[in-house]
Amino acid sequence: MTGTVTGAPRAADRRRTGSRRGRRWGLLGCGLALAASAALLLVRLTGLDSGTPLAVPMVLFPFPYSAVLSVLVLGVVVAVPGLRSRWTVAVVATLVVVQVGALVPRFVPAGRHVPSGSAELRVATLNTDVGGADPRAVVELVRTERIDVLALEQLPAAGVAALDKAGLGALMPYQELHPEFDSSIYSRRPLSHGGTTDTDTAWPQTTAEISVGGRTVKLVAVHTYYPLGDAGRWTRDMTALAALARRSGSDAVFLGDFNATLDHTPMRRLLAAGLTDAHAELGRGWARTWPVGLPLLPPMVQLDHVLHGSGLAAVSVGERTLPGTDHRAVVAVLALLPA
Structure with a gap:
């Protein structure tokens, strides 16, 4: 009988100790x-990622994921009595x-009104x-999606030759090719004013213009x-693109x-320019490429984008x-809005 009486308090003490230890570990996990x-969030709100290595974690662990993590932690804090307090909640x-x-x-979705019959431009981009x-x-992507303009990045001369052999030239005979730099533009429709940028970027960006619905659209x-x-x-690349x-x-x-x-500050500055x-405009703000x-x-994460001016x-x-x-690849259909 004596052993039974003394054993019960010891078992209760072990449970209390385990509970306190579990609470400490729970608080530590939630705190981290x-x-x-x-x-x-601080980096995003203050722009500390611009020009600093803090841009890297914004890629590896982007903002939507951290928001989901916070929601999960809130659920744990509310659900677990040992962690719940007015202050933590x-x-x-x-x-x-x-x-x-x-x-x-x-x-x-932005819900912008596109008049019926508006001229459209079907575009696609792919880092090869x-x-x-x-x-x-x-080639199959261009054919099935009826792409008008295709931008290809990291496309060397051998890649250009392989695409031509596969039949891309027959579908998109108008081309502004710059494999010596990085990117190239293919088009079903005639291109004009082709060339490369003279801006402060690591390498020149390929540009051209195309006529759509009687208007000239600049492509980059x-x-x-x-x-x-x-x-x-x-950051300097993104700043040059904004200019x-x-x-x-x-x-x-x-x-x-x-x-x-x-979520990157230089990208938000580019958009502000x-x-x-296109993804955010249509309410698809968590696309992943x-x-x-x-x-x-x-x-x-989404590193590949289709951005357009206010005329589209x-x-x-x-x-x-x-x-x-x-x-x-990112495929988008853009409509020209009335001038």
């Missing part, structure tokens, strides 16, 4: 998750509200991964440097691999997976 999420809830508030605009994209798949095939390699160089956007007028399309998400992201082809890992509106946008490259 919230610290990471709050740090990313208030802090986590405030973080969630700020994050959701920053994200909501890209998930709400140094020509690794299957040329037959590229974009591929910037990448933040992991040199965040300062990447080019301000000079390009309302009938402009910038499409390609920007190596940036909508007069461009609209990279990386493709990794075992057990789906595409996580996005009618549709989507992603397509092609073999041989680590990026998904």
